[in-house]
Amino acid sequence: MSVINQMLKDLEQRSPESNADSVHSSNNMQVHSSKKTAIITGVLVLILCLISFYIWQLISENNALKAQQLTKNVVGVTSVNKAETIDNSTITIKESNDNENKASKAAIKFSAAKAESEQHEAKGNVQNIVSNKAKNVSSNKSTEKRTQIESLKPLLDSSNSKITPAKKIEAFADEHSHSEGNSSHSHTLTSTVEPKAKANKMSVSRRQLSADELAEQKLVLVEKALAAKQVEKAEKLLEDVVIIRPMDSQTRKKLAALWFGRQAYRDAVNLLSQGIALNGKDSSLREMKARIHLRQGQYSAALNTLKPLADLRDEQYQVMLANTAQQAKQNKVAVNAYKVLIAMKPDIGRWQLGLAVLYDKNSQFALASEAYKKALTKNDLSVSSENFVKQRIQVIGQ
Numbered sequence: 001m002s003v004i005n006q007m008l009k010d011l012e013q014r015s016p017e018s019n020a021d022s023v024h025s026s027n028n029m030q031v032h033s034s035k036k037t038a039i040i041t042g043v044l045v046l047i048l049c050l051i052s053f054y055i056w057q058l059i060s061e062n063n064a065l066k067a068q069q070l071t072k073n074v075v076g077v078t079s080v081n082k083a084e085t086i087d088n089s090t091i092t093i094k095e096s097n098d099n100e101n102k103a104s105k106a107a108i109k110f111s112a113a114k115a116e117s118e119q120h121e122a123k124g125n126v127q128n129i130v131s132n133k134a135k136n137v138s139s140n141k142s143t144e145k146r147t148q149i150e151s152l153k154p155l156l157d158s159s160n161s162k163i164t165p166a167k168k169i170e171a172f173a174d175e176h177s178h179s180e181g182n183s184s185h186s187h188t189l190t191s192t193v194e195p196k197a198k199a200n201k202m203s204v205s206r207r208q209l210s211a212d213e214l215a216e217q218k219l220v221l222v223e224k225a226l227a228a229k230q231v232e233k234a235e236k237l238l239e240d241v242v243i244i245r246p247m248d249s250q251t252r253k254k255l256a257a258l259w260f261g262r263q264a265y266r267d268a269v270n271l272l273s274q275g276i277a278l279n280g281k282d283s284s285l286r287e288m289k290a291r292i293h294l295r296q297g298q299y300s301a302a303l304n305t306l307k308p309l310a311d312l313r314d315e316q317y318q319v320m321l322a323n324t325a326q327q328a329k330q331n332k333v334a335v336n337a338y339k340v341l342i343a344m345k346p347d348i349g350r351w352q353l354g355l356a357v358l359y360d361k362n363s364q365f366a367l368a369s370e371a372y373k374k375a376l377t378k379n380d381l382s383v384s385s386e387n388f389v390k391q392r393i394q395v396i397g398q
Contacts, residue, residue, distance in 0.1 A: 215244045299328040349378030369396045
């Protein structure tokens with residue numbers, strides 16, 4: 001019995017120890033499990049943060065690329081709009097009233113061949129334009145204005161000036177344009193727009209007009225202004241051309257004729273004097289200036305204008321010189337002019353007749369009689385002139 005009791009006591013002692021060992025081991029396992037969980041959780045959180053940062057970076061880069069692309073598109077659209085604006089403004093200047101509001105995307109090319117053909121056509125119609133201008137103005141103006149403009153035609157006809165019209169330029173100019181009403185002198189830029197195969201892309205190329213091209217462009221606008229009876233506008237455009245091309249005597253004479261038509265005699269004389277100073281051998285400028293002086297009764301001034309080219313072998317110039325010299329009572333100059341005419345065309349009797357009359361006025365009767373007789377031998381005088389010559393020969397012979 002005692003043995004059994006002793007065994008039971010031993011079991012009771014061992015049972016608390018085993019329980020304590022089991023509790024202790026259980027506690028150790030719980031501690032290790034919680035640490036492992038914390039470590040795993042920390043690693044997962046770190047991985048999640050890295051993934052989130054990477055995603056955020058991708059989103060930021062994507063947004064930056066989109067913003068950059070949007071900026072490029074805006075700049076491209078702005079460039080296209082500017083190109084269209086430049087093209088439209090230049091087309092308006094070049095084509096004036098005829099070619100306005102053309103599509104800016106169309107290819108605009110101006111051919112020099114077309115310009116030259118228009119030049120030839122305009123060259124043949126200049127006198128008609130001036131005549132039409134005179135007729136139209138005279139129908140709307142007073143009788144005094146009608147007389148002024150009609151006096152423009154004989155001045156142009158008698159000076160044998162062929163006004164060279166302008167060929168059409170790729171252009172305005174300018175105008176300033178040299179806008180069709182302004183007289184400024186800056187150069188115009190011609191814009192040529194060529195559509196590309198790629199959508200929403202356009203190339204704009206520009207080149208500066210040369211002085212001759214700008215002048216020709218303005219001369220085209222002058223013809224249009226005259227056709228539309230815009231005389232003041234035409235005068236301003238011609239002034240621009242004279243500044244650009246001071247040696248262009250045709251343009252200078254045309255502007256002087258317009259000023260002469262509205263009785264701005266001093267301005268016309270000054271303009272022609274400037275041209276003569278640049279080219280003293282241009283007889284047409286001297287003839288026009290002399291005619292303006294004669295219109296004002298300034299015979300000596302007209303003669304002084306013509307005398308520097310007294311030896312010029314030009315029939316019309318010498319006839320004008322002889323008549324002007326007689327009006328200025330400079331018979332010696334007139335005699336020399338008739339001698340030049342006789343040397344040029346000895347078979348024309350009226351030159352001999354003019355020389356004979358001058359000798360007769362100077363009481364040089366022997367020379368006058370000889371010249372009268374030579375005039376009769378040419379057989380080209382009118383009946384009344386022949387009768388006059390015969391009478392003078394008889395009177396001188398007596």
